[in-house]
Amino acid sequence: KNQVEQSPQSLIILEGKNCTLQCNYTVSPFSNLRWYKQDTGRGPVSLTIMTFSENTKSNGRYTATLDADTKQSSLHITASQLSDSASYICVVSAGSGTASKLTFGTGTRLQVTL
Amino acid sequence: GAVVSQHPSRVICKSGTSVKIECRSLDFQATTMFWYRQFPKQSLMLMATSNEGSKATYEQGVEKDKFLINHASLTLSTLTVTSAHPEDSSFYICSASVGGDTQYFGPGTRLTVL
Numbered sequence: 496k497n498q499v500e501q502s503p504q505s506l507i508i509l510e511g512k513n514c515t516l517q518c519n520y521t522v523s524p525f526s527n528l529r530w531y532k533q534d535t536g537r538g539p540v541s542l543t544i545m546t547f548s549e550n551t552k553s554n555g556r557y558t559a560t561l562d563a564d565t566k567q568s569s570l571h572i573t574a575s576q577l578s579d580s581a582s583y584i585c586v587v588s589a590g591s592g593t594a595s596k597l598t599f600g601t602g603t604r605l606q607v608t609l
Numbered sequence: 610g611a612v613v614s615q616h617p618s619r620v621i622c623k624s625g626t627s628v629k630i631e632c633r634s635l636d637f638q639a640t641t642m643f644w645y646r647q648f649p650k651q652s653l654m655l656m657a658t659s660n661e662g663s664k665a666t667y668e669q670g671v672e673k674d675k676f677l678i679n680h681a682s683l684t685l686s687t688l689t690v691t692s693a694h695p696e697d698s699s700f701y702i703c704s705a706s707v708g709g710d711t712q713y714f715g716p717g718t719r720l721t722v723l
Contacts (some may be wrong), residue, residue, distance in 0.1 A: 526710060538613075538702050538714035555683060576674070588710045595710035599652040 497522040499587050499600035501599040507606045512575055516603045518585030524596055526588040530559050530570045533582045533602070542570070544585075575607045612636055613705050615715035622693055623723055630688045630718045634701030638683035639705035643712060644676070647700040659686055692720045 499520045508514050520528070527546045530537035543552045543559040545568070551560045557574045572579055585600040612635040622720050641660050645653040657678050659665035665678035675697075677689040686705075690697055700719050704712035712715060 507677045531714075532660070536717065536719065538615075538704075538712070538716045546709075591710060597710075597712065599654075599657070604650075 497587070497598040499581075499585055499592070499598045501585050501603050502584075503603060503604070504601070505604040506577055509607060510575060510577055510607050510609055513571065514575060514605065516570045516572075516583050516585075517604070518570070518586045518600055520566050520568070520585070520600075521600070522566075522587040522589045522598050525563065526591050527557075528561055528566075528568050529585040529586045529588070529592050530557070531586060533584055535581070539584055539586075541594055558572040562585055563572075575605075577607050577609070580605060581608045611713040613639075613703065613715040615701075615703055615718050617718060618716065619719045619721075621721045621723065624694050625692055627689055627691045628693055628720060630690075630701055630703075630720075632686045632688070632705070632715055634684045634713070636704040637707055638704075639686075640683065640708045641706045642680055642686040643706070644678060644686075644702045645689050645702045646702065647717075653702060656688075661678060690720065693720070695705045695722045698722045 502517045529544045530542045533539040542557050545561045558571045561568045582602040584602045587598050589596050614633045618629045644656045647653045656671045657665045659680040661679050661683050667673045676719045680686040702717040704714045706712050
């Protein structure tokens with residue numbers, strides 16, 4: 496069964512600090528891995544997407560890494576801002592094209608405080 | 610680009626009534642649309658996949674007679690929750706795809722059944 500596990504479940508950090516969120520997956524056949532940001536009461540918004548051959552991908556203050564051998568990914572947030580408070584969801588795609596299936600992690604709830 | 614809208618954003622209804630939620634791809638034609646349900650502090654769960662002009666494919670455990678999906682055009686899909694009950698209260702999110710495995714998510718609809 497395809498699974499995506501994220502840790503920690505929730506995290507509170509001070510504004511300006513960095514943090515790293517973790518994602519472990521058992522998905523086959525692996526196609527790609529995405530990190531989404533979901534604000535409360537809103538739909539997910541894509542931050543990064545990585546395929547099997549990519550080790551790292553950045554989007555502003557967000558940097559995602561992927562280790563396809565250990566089936567782990569991380570999302571690093573640099574110099575956090577209050578607006579970073581949201582749920583971050585790791586989503587792994589299996590298969591390709593119209594036959595692809597997404598497996599969602601349960602998310603990490605990040606709260607950035609003053 | 611790739612904007613998906615949902616209407617309404619929030620709806621409160623009495624038990625036993627039916628509620629229709631619209632999902633529109635605003636600036637692209639979506640060959641496939643997906644409907645998800647998200648309970649508090651949980652991840653998105655796929656309910657059904659619909660292709661324009663054909664019947665939706667429902668995930669195991671999702672009642673097709675309760676959650677009616679219509680995908681009449683390449684830019685519009687509707688989800689009707691029939692005879693809604695309090696346990697149907699949830700956050701419903703749609704997404705749209707142009708054929709690959711990239712899904713663009715809508716902002717979600719909060720359904721509260723009294």
